Amino acid sequence: MLALLHTSPVHVPVFDALRDEEAPGLTLHHLVRPELLDRARAQGPDSVAKDLEADLAGAARDGARVALCTCSTIGSVAEAAGAALGLPVLRVDRPMAATAVATGPRIAVLATVESTLVPTEDLIRQEADRAVREISVRTVLVPDAWERFEAGDRDGYLTAVASAAREIRDADVIVLAQASMAPAAEGLDVGVPVLAGPRTGLRAAAQLATGDSGCSGSRAV
Numbered sequence: 001m002l003a004l005l006h007t008s009p010v011h012v013p014v015f016d017a018l019r020d021e022e023a024p025g026l027t028l029h030h031l032v033r034p035e036l037l038d039r040a041r042a043q044g045p046d047s048v049a050k051d052l053e054a055d056l057a058g059a060a061r062d063g064a065r066v067a068l069c070t071c072s073t074i075g076s077v078a079e080a081a082g083a084a085l086g087l088p089v090l091r092v093d094r095p096m097a098a099t100a101v102a103t104g105p106r107i108a109v110l111a112t113v114e115s116t117l118v119p120t121e122d123l124i125r126q127e128a129d130r131a132v133r134e135i136s137v138r139t140v141l142v143p144d145a146w147e148r149f150e151a152g153d154r155d156g157y158l159t160a161v162a163s164a165a166r167e168i169r170d171a172d173v174i175v176l177a178q179a180s181m182a183p184a185a186e187g188l189d190v191g192v193p194v195l196a197g198p199r200t201g202l203r204a205a206a207q208l209a210t211g212d213s214g215c216s217g218s219r220a221v
Contacts, residue, residue: 001026001027001028001029001062001063001064001065001209002019002026002027002028002029002064002065002066002067002068002205002206002209003028003029003030003031003056003059003060003062003064003066003067003068004028004029004030004031004067004068004069004070005031005033005052005055005056005059005067005068005069005070005071005078006030006031006032006033006070006071007032007033007034007036007037007070007071007073007074008032008034008037008180009032009034010180011032011070011179011180011198012030012032014179014182014198015028015030015068015070015198015202016028018198018199018202018203019202019206022199022202022203022206023202023203023206023209023210026206026209026210029059029062029063029064031055031059033051033055036048036051036052036071036074037071037073037074037113037115040073040074040077040115041073041113041114041115045073045074045076045077045115045119046077048074048077049077049080049081052074052077052078052081053081053084053085056078056081056082056085056087056089057085057087059087060085060087064087065088065208065209066087066088066089066090066205066208066209067082067087067088067089067090067205068089068090068091068092068201068202068205069089069090069091069092070092070179070198070201071092071178071179072091072092072093072111072116072119072120072177072178072179072197073113073115073116073119074119075091075092075093075094075119075123076091076119076122076123078091079091088208090201090204090205090208091123091201092179092197092198092201092202092205093120093123093175093177093197093201094123094127094201094204095197095200095201095203095204096175096195096196096197096200096201097120097123097124097126097127097175098127098130098131099195099200100124100127100173100175100195101124101127101128101131101133101135102131102133103172103173103193103195104171104172104173104192105133105134105135105136105172106135106136106138106170106171106172106173107124107135107136107137107138107171107172107173107174107175108137108138108139108140108168108171108173108174108175109121109124109137109138109139109140109174109175109177110140110142110161110164110165110168110174110175110176110177110181111139111140111141111142111177111178111181112141112142112145112146112149112157112160112161112178112180112181113146113178114141116177116178117139117141117177120139120175120177121137121139124137124175125137138171140164140168142160142161142164143160144160145157145160145161145164148160149180157180158181158183158184159184161176161181161184162184162188165184165185165188165190165194166188166190168190168192171192172192173192173193173194173195174190174192174193174194174195175195176194176195176196176197179196179197179198179201181196182196182197182198182199184196
């Protein structure tokens with residue numbers, strides 16, 4: 001069983017569909033905790049550490065072998081909590097960050113929640129250090145987009161993300177920092193790769209949970 005920790009219920013059907021494509025038959029256990037993102041935005045990601053430990057400990061008791069955190073803001077805290085519990089936890093954007101580093105040195109990060117920018121940049125720099133690559137990272141907050149997401153205006157939200165991506169210049173790759181932004185990459189042609197985390201994150205977590213490095217093909221994000 002793979003546990004997924006979400007901070008929005010909209011991610012549940014998205015990851016169910018990805019599971020059906022990438023790892024059919026894998027049992028998913030969804031934990032939806034929107035209040036964790038609210039607190040992390042107001043007080044910082046470390047403020048949710050104890051809650052994450054409790055949630056992950058409960059998932060392990062229920063039979064989870066691996067957990068995937070789909071929220072970029074609290075991803076690093078979730079990984080640390082999992083390490084303390086002995087439960088492998090993967091943040092959904094880590095495989096994406098590794099891909100971005102391998103793609104080119106000039107990396108642009110788009111986010112719609114300000115609290116996501118620093119954790120995502122830190123993650124990309126971790127992956128660059130791991131790969132021994134020199135990079136530059138530019139972060140961009142998409143104005144007014146998150147308000148549209150919270151209001152249920154999905155189309156307006158994704159349009160704002162796509163418009164911001166089209167404004168990026170002098171980048172080798174564009175990273176969409178949050179799972180909610182991923183659909184904006186579909187059919188978006190800006191001359192450079194636009195990376196989103198859900199598919200590659202789910203794929204990597206499924207491989208960990210099943211112990212099968214070949215549980216999926218080499219599909220693009």
